[in-house]
Amino acid sequence: AQRVTQPEKLLSVFKGAPVELKCNYSYSGSPELFWYVQYSRQRLQLLLRHISRESIKGFTADLNKGETSFHLKKPFAQEEDSAMYYCALDNAGGTSYGKLTFGQGTILTVHP
Amino acid sequence: NAGVTQTPKFQVLKTGQSMTLQCAQDMNHNSMYWYRQDPGMGLRLIYYSASEGTTDKGEVPNGYNVSRLNKREFSLRLESAAPSQTSVYFCASRKGYASYGYTFGSGTRLTVV
Numbered sequence A: 001a002q003r004v005t006q007p008e009k010l011l012s013v014f015k016g017a018p019v020e021l022k023c024n025y026s027y028s029g030s031p032e033l034f035w036y037v038q039y040s041r042q043r044l045q046l047l048l049r050h051i052s053r054e055s056i057k058g059f060t061a062d063l064n065k066g067e068t069s070f071h072l073k074k075p076f077a078q079e080e081d082s083a084m085y086y087c088a089l090d091n092a093g094g095t096s097y098g099k100l101t102f103g104q105g106t107i108l109t110v111h112p
Numbered sequence B: 001n002a003g004v005t006q007t008p009k010f011q012v013l014k015t016g017q018s019m020t021l022q023c024a025q026d027m028n029h030n031s032m033y034w035y036r037q038d039p040g041m042g043l044r045l046i047y048y049s050a051s052e053g054t055t056d057k058g059e060v061p062n063g064y065n066v067s068r069l070n071k072r073e074f075s076l077r078l079e080s081a082a083p084s085q086t087s088v089y090f091c092a093s094r095k096g097y098a099s100y101g102y103t104f105g106s107g108t109r110l111t112v113v
Helices: none
Strands: A003-005 A010-012 A020-022 A023-027 A030-037 A045-049 A072-074 A082-089 A098-104 A106-111 B003-009 B010-013 B020-026 B031-038 B043-047 B066-068 B076-078 B086-094 B101-104 B109-113
Touching: A003 A082, A003 A098, A010 A020, A020 A106, A020 B101, A030 B101, A072 A106, A098 B043, B020 B031, B020 B086, B031 B066, B043 B066, B043 B076
Parallel strands: A010 A106, B010 B109
Antiparallel strands: A003 A023, A020 A072, A030 A045, A030 A082, A082 A098, A082 A106, B003 B020, B020 B076, B031 B043, B031 B086, B066 B076, B086 B101, B086 B109
8 A cells, every 4th residue: 555644844044044754654565745825716737747857846856665755855945835735655656547646735824 | 828727715514514626727737636635645536537537536535525517627515514524625636647747726625613
């Protein structure tokens, strides 16, 4: 069974401070991992996917298979980063058939 | 460029009433999903449809039924609503391979009293 754990329900930082949102997963196959973000009163939207190794809005995330982690990081947080962040795992394993499992979510608040 | 459209946006039901949540996507995606979002529990998969004509149970299917009417539409039905089904419901779709990511609808906020 696949499982995603986000240990922090709430995370508060000040503007300009570094931020790290933790995500750990358990899955026996080859997972595809994502970060989704939900801004206030908006729909979930894809922020990052591990396969593309991209940086979006200053955020990066590295897949660490040894530690089964996919932490989201940003060196200098901005107030507009305040949102709910979900880590998610897809079990498709390179096929076209799969389903997404979400962590419990972390509410990030960036104070001015 | 509508993406994934859900109706209604808000609904209040009395215990025991039934209703259907509608979802439609215009991106020619193969797979569609229904999730519920509850505080402290993240999003949990209710049902999904890998392709037109197929549906499968997710993590929390009890009390729900689904219909994949065609490639565009995937509806979620509550036959006899219970207060435990008070939640925000999200529909999502995916083009094909997981690396493309999922596109979500704006959600339906359902309250069962």
